[in-house]
Every structure is written in structure tokens, then in C-alpha cells.
Amino acid sequence: MDSSDGAAVVVGVDGSEPALRAVRLAAIEATRRRRPLRVVHGFIWPLLHVPPSAPAGGGLREQAEQIVATAVAEAGTAAPGVRVTGEIIDGEAAAVLLGETATAAMIVLGDRGLGGFSALVVGSVAIQVASYADCPVLVARGAPRGDGPVVVGVDGSESSTLALGFAADTAAARGAELLALHAYRHPTSTGPGDMQPLVYDEGLLHGEEERVLAESLAGLADRYPEVRVTPRAVRARPGKALTEASRTAQLLVVGGQGRGEFTGLLLGSVSQSVLHHADCPVAVVRGPR
Incomplete structure (x- = not known):
């Protein structure tokens, strides 16, 4: 498996539990493939012209930073030694992740995120990214297993x-x-x-x-x-x-x-x-x- 191109496994996060499951999956996958892990959060609020400091007691940007920091820590726990970085990118989640696909080894994301309808089995972001991505897309569904084919x-x-x-x-x-x-x-x-x-x-x-x-x-x-x-x-x-x-x-x-x-x-x-x-x-x- 050639990892000499330096392309990272990229995981999208939004603070939801499905996203953290995706982080754990992505961290282990990056380690197996001897690739770095890149944690990405799509920060949509600037596109909506919402003042970054709108919430009382803390800004939206700070919340986004906490989401990324939590995900980076989760990756380190799931796969100690994984090379992991995090970044906040202004934009809607699917668009941000699709922007990563040209240079990523793989995109990993949860099956649903924050704000999704609970009746949906798979969220719209997962479907959009899987439909348009220029690299393999791994969706964290079902039960994680260490055995089986x-x-x-x-x-x-x-x-x-x-x-x-x-x-x-x-x-x-x-x-x-x-x-x-x-x-x-x-x-x-x-x-x-x-x-x-x-x-x-x-x-x-x-x-x-x-x-x-x-x-x-x-x-x-x-x-x-x-x-x-x-x-x-x-x-x-x-x-x-x-x-x-x-x-x-x-x-x-x-x-x-x-x-x-x-x-x-x-x-x-x-x-x-x-x-x-x-x-x-x-x-x-x-x-x-």
C-alpha cells in the first residue's frame, strides 16, 4: 500500500456522537494505512452572516475550536501515535469535505450529524459526499468489528x-x-x-x-x-x-x-x-x- 504521497485520511466532525464514531474509525484506518489524520470542521456561520460572538457566554468560533479539539483528543485515544491535525474551514459541511477529496486518501464521516432528522437512516451530508467525492468515502455505520471479512x-x-x-x-x-x-x-x-x-x-x-x-x-x-x-x-x-x-x-x-x-x-x-x-x-x- 503506497503512502508515499503524504495524502491524509480526512474525517469530518460536528460535535455529534456519529462524528466521534467516525473519528475513532478514521484514526484506526489512518494508522493501518500509515497515513496522517486530518480532522475538519465546516464552520457555516460566517456564510449566514451571524456575528461570531452571538451566543451568550462564548463565541461560535470557540465552540467550533472545542469540537475540533475534542475530536483530535478522541483520535489520539483510539489510535495512540497517530499523526493528527485539526482545522476549522468556513463553509457548509458537505462542501468543505468535497473540497478535501482532491487531495485526500479517504474521507470518513458519520452516518448522521447534528441537526439531521432523527428518522433519516443516513444523513444528507454522507449521501452528498459519497455521490460526488473524488476519493473513497468511508461511512461509520453499524457495529465496529475487529474480525470478520x-x-x-x-x-x-x-x-x-x-x-x-x-x-x-x-x-x-x-x-x-x-x-x-x-x-x-x-x-x-x-x-x-x-x-x-x-x-x-x-x-x-x-x-x-x-x-x-x-x-x-x-x-x-x-x-x-x-x-x-x-x-x-x-x-x-x-x-x-x-x-x-x-x-x-x-x-x-x-x-x-x-x-x-x-x-x-x-x-x-x-x-x-x-x-x-x-x-x-x-x-x-x-x-x-
């Missing part, structure tokens, strides 16, 4: 290939098994405009989908000989199959957009589904726009 969704798309590489890197860094899960429902179209057959042989279909999975994994064992890779092809809705696998996984990795999804979508339906329902942290890996 790294699970990656594989469907043969370009986005899936990027996700597979990230997942293999992560499995190597964690000393974990890599479960490559390919979920399918119908025969695969082989070209634009192709129609799926109305009648097909289930055994032949499964064999064909296993071939798609094997082709996606070709060469992976040579690049990552230390990682035990388990391929699994199942007939199921991809979002449902990945969510079920997340119950025993330490990390779930998906591409930003899968095979057969509309190319105009910034974040595919499968990625959105697991962000809302997974029972472990989720990494979304997007290709270049």
Missing part, C-alpha cells in the same frame, strides 16, 4: 473494479479475508439493446454469473498473495445480499455505480441501499467523473 460487491463494472482494488488493499492492511460477493437476478445483457431471454436454464445462468465473478477476480491472487479471497455468486437483489453479508463483516465496500444502472446517476441504487441498511462501516469507491 472485508466484503466487496462485484458485478464486472468499472466502478466495481475500483472497489475490488480498494477492498483488497484494505483486507491486506487488516489481515482479513476478502469476500467477493456477486449478486444477480436475471441473465446478463451482453450489449446495448440486447433483450434478456424469457426462459433460461438456472444452472447455466449460475455458471455464467460465476464466470463473470471469476473474470473480475483474475490476477487478484497474484497482486495480493497474502489475502484469502472467497468468491460467492448468489441469486438475490444485490442490495439485500450485501446488507445480509454486512451483519458479520468488518467492512463493506461498494462501487459508486454498478452494472446496468443509469449512467447519469451519481450514486447507484445498490450503493444507496447499503448506506441506509448495512450493519457495518461502508466504503463507497467512485470512478472518475
Whole structure:
């Protein structure tokens, strides 16, 4: 895993408990990847033309500084020795984090933040950043686990290939098994405009989908000989199959957009589904726009 470029793992904080969970996750991830950790807080009040000293007994800027200081201390506790810095940046949270993605190794954030509607499973900031980021986005969902496999969704798309590489890197860094899960429902179209057959042989279909999975994994064992890779092809809705696998996984990795999804979508339906329902942290890996 190349960390010579000096790119940091960046975590967004807002003082909420989900953000502190993200800090702990980010600190451990930065240590594993031998990268510095950068704690960032989006300070929106100047954009709203609110006087910095408006609250009685203390200024808004001081509150923001306390949020960052608490997060930096939390990172040091979670991963002693991690190289961590903190910064307050004027701007709305999603915009600030997206501004970091061009130079970050990874963005980490909580699934919800302060001011979010409690009924929302995943907050708007997480969805926006995962939709537009130029680097992998790790969302602190579900239960943190130190064991279990790294699970990656594989469907043969370009986005899936990027996700597979990230997942293999992560499995190597964690000393974990890599479960490559390919979920399918119908025969695969082989070209634009192709129609799926109305009648097909289930055994032949499964064999064909296993071939798609094997082709996606070709060469992976040579690049990552230390990682035990388990391929699994199942007939199921991809979002449902990945969510079920997340119950025993330490990390779930998906591409930003899968095979057969509309190319105009910034974040595919499968990625959105697991962000809302997974029972472990989720990494979304997007290709270049």
C-alpha cells in the first residue's frame, strides 16, 4: 500500500456522537494505512452572516475550536501515535469535505450529524459526499468489528473494479479475508439493446454469473498473495445480499455505480441501499467523473 504521497485520511466532525464514531474509525484506518489524520470542521456561520460572538457566554468560533479539539483528543485515544491535525474551514459541511477529496486518501464521516432528522437512516451530508467525492468515502455505520471479512460487491463494472482494488488493499492492511460477493437476478445483457431471454436454464445462468465473478477476480491472487479471497455468486437483489453479508463483516465496500444502472446517476441504487441498511462501516469507491 503506497503512502508515499503524504495524502491524509480526512474525517469530518460536528460535535455529534456519529462524528466521534467516525473519528475513532478514521484514526484506526489512518494508522493501518500509515497515513496522517486530518480532522475538519465546516464552520457555516460566517456564510449566514451571524456575528461570531452571538451566543451568550462564548463565541461560535470557540465552540467550533472545542469540537475540533475534542475530536483530535478522541483520535489520539483510539489510535495512540497517530499523526493528527485539526482545522476549522468556513463553509457548509458537505462542501468543505468535497473540497478535501482532491487531495485526500479517504474521507470518513458519520452516518448522521447534528441537526439531521432523527428518522433519516443516513444523513444528507454522507449521501452528498459519497455521490460526488473524488476519493473513497468511508461511512461509520453499524457495529465496529475487529474480525470478520472485508466484503466487496462485484458485478464486472468499472466502478466495481475500483472497489475490488480498494477492498483488497484494505483486507491486506487488516489481515482479513476478502469476500467477493456477486449478486444477480436475471441473465446478463451482453450489449446495448440486447433483450434478456424469457426462459433460461438456472444452472447455466449460475455458471455464467460465476464466470463473470471469476473474470473480475483474475490476477487478484497474484497482486495480493497474502489475502484469502472467497468468491460467492448468489441469486438475490444485490442490495439485500450485501446488507445480509454486512451483519458479520468488518467492512463493506461498494462501487459508486454498478452494472446496468443509469449512467447519469451519481450514486447507484445498490450503493444507496447499503448506506441506509448495512450493519457495518461502508466504503463507497467512485470512478472518475
